[in-house]
Amino acid sequence: MNSYWNTDYADMIPENMEAFVEMIVDSDSLLAKDLLKYKEKKGSGFILLNLTFKETFPFEPPFVRVVAPVITGGFVLQGGAICMELLTKDGWTSAYSMESVIMQIQSTIVKNQARINFNASSLLAYNHASALHSFRNLEYVHYKNGWYTPPKSDG
Secondary structure: OOEEEOOOOOOOOOOOOEEEEEEOOOOOOHHHHHHHHHHHHHOOOOEEEEEEOOOOOOOOOOEEEEEEOOEEOOOEOHHHEEOOHHHOOOOOOOOOOHHHHHHHHHHHHHHOOOEEOOOOOHHHOOOHHHHHHHHHHHHHHHHHHOOOOOOHHHO
């Protein structure tokens, strides 16, 4: 049985090492406007995240992926994986609270102009295996090439 966290972001890990978060975004963003349309069509006005924790948590990051809706841009990859250094072993610190991690994900997705793909076919639906494959590929690429850090003037 899975646990559901809402915007309270309890800093406790469920016994089964998996949790779902109903993430909302800044109401002034284009993604928030998309979520309003998505709510009219599908009945939910949030981004559903799945967090999977290893037994080594908090010393290693959780694996975080988008479950729904299908998003284009915003560093959301195939399968729903999220491209963020903080979600990798090299970028992670055990000092992060889950609330701060979710806030970073919100900020990254919105700032990088994520939009809902309303035309996504069922072939593009997200799943854990595809997300994990995408995430491992991005880890390898960034391990070899490093991470790009935008200038502070970019926010």
